[in-house]
Amino acid sequence: MAPYVTAIYAALLGLLAVTLSTIVMANRRRAGVTLGEGDDPRLRRAIRVFGNFTEYVPTALILIGLLEASGGPRLWLHVLGVALLAGRIAHAIGLSRNSGASAGRNVGVLLTNLTLIGASVALLIVALPKL
Amino acid sequence: MAVPVISAFYGGLLGVLAIVLAVLVINQRRRTHVGIGDGGDQRLALAGRAFGNFAEYAPLALALFALLELCGGPRLVVHLCAGGFVVGRIAHAIGITGNAGPSTGRAIGVVLTFVPMLVAAIWLVIITAPAVFR
Numbered sequence: 001m002a003p004y005v006t007a008i009y010a011a012l013l014g015l016l017a018v019t020l021s022t023i024v025m026a027n028r029r030r031a032g033v034t035l036g037e038g039d040d041p042r043l044r045r046a047i048r049v050f051g052n053f054t055e056y057v058p059t060a061l062i063l064i065g066l067l068e069a070s071g072g073p074r075l076w077l078h079v080l081g082v083a084l085l086a087g088r089i090a091h092a093i094g095l096s097r098n099s100g101a102s103a104g105r106n107v108g109v110l111l112t113n114l115t116l117i118g119a120s121v122a123l124l125i126v127a128l129p130k131l
Numbered sequence: 132m133a134v135p136v137i138s139a140f141y142g143g144l145l146g147v148l149a150i151v152l153a154v155l156v157i158n159q160r161r162r163t164h165v166g167i168g169d170g171g172d173q174r175l176a177l178a179g180r181a182f183g184n185f186a187e188y189a190p191l192a193l194a195l196f197a198l199l200e201l202c203g204g205p206r207l208v209v210h211l212c213a214g215g216f217v218v219g220r221i222a223h224a225i226g227i228t229g230n231a232g233p234s235t236g237r238a239i240g241v242v243l244t245f246v247p248m249l250v251a252a253i254w255l256v257i258i259t260a261p262a263v264f265r
Contacts, residue, residue, distance in 0.1 A: 002133075004262040007198040007255045014195050014252035017188075018245055025241070035180060035231040051187070058190035065194070 005074060006065040009081035013057055016088060020050040023096075041099065049095045053088055056112050060084050063119035070126045080119050087111025137206060138197035141213035145189050148220060152182040155228070177231060181224045188244050192216050195251040202258055204251075212247035219243025 024046045031040035037047055064080050087108045094104020159175040160166065169176035196213045200206075219240045226236020 002202040002262075003198060004202055004259045007202045007259040008263050010191075010195055010198050011252040011255035011259070014191060014248050014255075017191055018248055018252075021188075021245070034233060035227075036176065054187040054191070058194060061191070061194050065198070 003065050003068040005077040005081060006061065006068045009064065009085055010061050012085055013061065013088065016085075016092070017050075017053060017057070020046075020053055020092060024050050045095055045099055049092050052091060052095070056116070057084070057088065060112070060115050060119060063116065063123060067119055067123050067126060070123065070130070072122055072126050076118075076122055080115050080122075083111045083118070084115040087115065133201065135197045135200040137209045138193065138200050138213060141196065141217055142193050144217050145193060145220065148217070148224070149182075149185060149189065152178075152185055152224060156182050173231065177228055181227045184223060184227065185220055188248070189220065192244070192248050192251070195248060195255065199251045199255055202255065202262075204254055204258060208250070208254060212251045215243045216247040219247070 024043070027040065027043040027046045028034060031038055031043045033040060033043055037044045060080075061084075064077060064084070067080070068077050087110070089108075090104045090111065091108025092104075094102040094106070094108060097104075156175070156178045159172070159178045163170055163172045163175050165172060165175055169179055193213075196209055196216070199212070200209045219242065221240075222236045222243065223240020224236075226234040226238070226240055229236065
């Protein structure tokens, strides 16, 4: 059985990654900064939205994919996938608007970390007995 | 579960490229004696961004290619996506190492990063949606 559930969330997150990266490039062109962050606040925020995404999403997806490959329950996979996707969208919206704390950013951080914790604990539960 | 050998092959190439880019950063750090950050050195900053940009895209892209292969995506599409991505990352690394501004290598790199990721992501949505929502 192929990891279809992970695949669909990975695909949606892949589209989000390309979108966030395109926003960085648009801001680079607008601000005329080709390397590094420069002093432009909107460019700096766009870079951190994409940067934070790339720091967490690959690990989370690999954990969810391993859970699916290890025979984890479908419902868990969907809950983790939806939480990760919703968290990344909330984080992107929150941080794009201002650099300080915001509801979107808090929700994003919470959902991202819950996904990592949930997937890790679920993997331990599913995989440890099979060692 | 089947083994995603095509993605594994290109994954191996990307792993080698990651090490090469990391060694280039280490060389610049030794030359400039800058342990963290870029210390205002242009060549260290460029090497850092060549590696950083690779690290931002390669894990997610490779996961997409492997999932596409595992979920029954056409072999040719997996080869084109993963092979194109490898070429794109090499082009981007060469372009950005040469100078900080826009360059042909960097432009090719961006296109050959985005197009394979978009194709793999959209293809995955199309082939997995019936299995997920049945």
